[in-house]
Amino acid sequence: MQHIYDIVIIGGGPGGIGAAVEAKVLGLDKILMIEKGDNHSQTIRKFYKDNKRVDKDYKGQVIELAGSVNFEDGTKESTLNYFDELLDNDEIDTAFNSEVEKIKKDGDIFQVITSSAGYMSKNVIIAIGTMGKPNKPNYKIPPSVRQRVNFNLDKCSSGEKLLLVGGGNSAAEYAIELSKTNTVTLNYRRDKFNRLNDVNEKMLYEYDGQEKLRLRMGTDVESLENENGLVKVNFNDGYYTIYDRVIYAIGGTTPVDFLKLCGITFDENNRPEFDENYESKTKGLYLGGDIAVQSGGSIAIALNHAHHIISHILSQK
Ligand SMILES: Cc1cc2nc3c(=O)[nH]c(=O)nc-3n(C[C@H](O)[C@H](O)[C@H](O)COP(=O)(O)OP(=O)(O)OC[C@H]3O[C@@H](n4cnc5c(N)ncnc54)[C@H](O)[C@@H]3O)c2cc1C
Structure with a gap:
């Protein structure tokens, strides 16, 4: 029988890493984090300048971290090193170079489908951020x-x-x-x-x-x-x-088409629908990090979403 994960996490940014770590710390074992890039944290790697200062209370939003990830002010490099350490210490299963194309739910089990593989899971967290699709100007670029x-x-x-x-x-x-x-x-x-x-x-x-x-x-x-x-x-x-x-540098856009393929519904303002636990209309399917904030996401906010989602999943067992 194919392996069934407790949680499959789509996206290896702060939200995804936070979810994987919290799940491990709180006692879940069968966790997989799927990332389309060749390493975690593609937004940080691609969009942060080398040596960039990384603020915990980004844009002046003071956030008290709720979970076990002890993220602090630092630089691009120290932040990436810290996330490396977390993934290594907690021995998180990862699939890099794997872009999730869609999710289907059959009965109680999700099928998470990439171009080359399929994974089964009881819960899925989508934490794919918005920078995969940076905003573009509306005039022509020759x-x-x-x-x-x-x-x-x-x-x-x-x-x-x-x-x-x-x-x-x-x-x-x-x-x-x-x-x-x-x-x-x-x-x-x-x-x-x-x-x-x-x-x-x-x-x-x-x-x-x-x-x-x-x-x-x-x-x-x-x-x-x-x-x-x-x-x-x-x-x-x-x-x-x-x-x-x-x-x-004019921000990014919620990947609406992808989320629809995953079964996420949208409200009349085209915002993804989820409840106070970040759970979508499909039970066991969650949204976290930048795609679950209207504007002004941050690493600390993504980490807190992760902690909240994992605590909610555990409370449902
Ligand atoms: C230039 C810049 C500077 C910033 N500075 C700060 C700062 O100093 N402090 C701070 O707190 N915040 C800062 N932020 C914001 C912060 O980077 C984001 O809030 C944070 O990265 C959001 O985390 P996330 O996990 O939601 O998404 P992301 O970090 O965007 O991670 C999403 C991951 O999902 C992967 N992915 C996407 N689609 C798929 C798919 N279909 N299948 C598999 N994987 C997929 C991506 O490759 C990516 O690695 C900054 C942002 C930018 C752009």
Whole structure:
């Protein structure tokens, strides 16, 4: 008979790792964490700049951790090391390079299906985050400059003239870090930032004041063109500037189609439906982490979701 897990966790970010660890600590044994990347924490690896400061109380949201994961302020590297340690110490079963395509429920058992395998489980936690699908602008990106228009920092190298677009902490932190090695302009469509934590806001204005970077506020990008292989950015104030690279840091989107294939229902505002225990309309199927918050998720919030979900699963046994 095929192995039946107590819990299959889809997504190996903070929410998924937190769930796996809490489940182990609270006595569950048959746990599998499935991650589509070749290692855990793809959002942290791909979207955090090297040496980035990682705040526990991200965006000023003070969170008291409820479970056994003792996550603290640190850097990108120390956070990844800490998660490595947790997965190693608790000997969590993991399937990397495995993208879940859908979930079906037959009787009391879920079938979790990837392109190359199928797993059976009594409970499933979906913690796939939103950064698999970064938000894109609604104007056209000319194909000839697509290599120079990015949604993370993978292709970025030092010495480039960069435009960062966005008004959140990700955009601010990218701009601050990159300004140490590049000529950076941060463009935000509003006149004032309203979603930044105090540290980032203070640093941005300081850097702008000291001309370490340039803030271009209250104007929006209208269109992009190719100018001799570089990106010509036309702003809606009538001016344009040519950049080596444009990086959008404007958040991510809930992967609605995937969630529907997993049997998640949506309300009239297109938000996934789940109750106070993060359980969807299908018993035993949970949503945690960034996909279970309307906006402003964080590592600590994802870890607390994980603790709550596992405690709820155990209370149902
Ligand atoms: C630039 C940036 C800076 C940030 N800085 C901070 C900070 O300082 N402090 C803080 O607390 N928060 C910070 N955050 C937010 C934090 O990263 C998120 O809130 C947190 O990562 C959410 O965890 P999660 O587990 O819900 O999702 P994610 O971390 O997004 O993890 C989801 C995982 O699921 C995998 N996955 C997706 N689809 C599938 C599938 N179909 N099958 C299998 N696996 C799949 C992905 O590859 C990924 O590894 C920052 C975010 C960004 C973008």
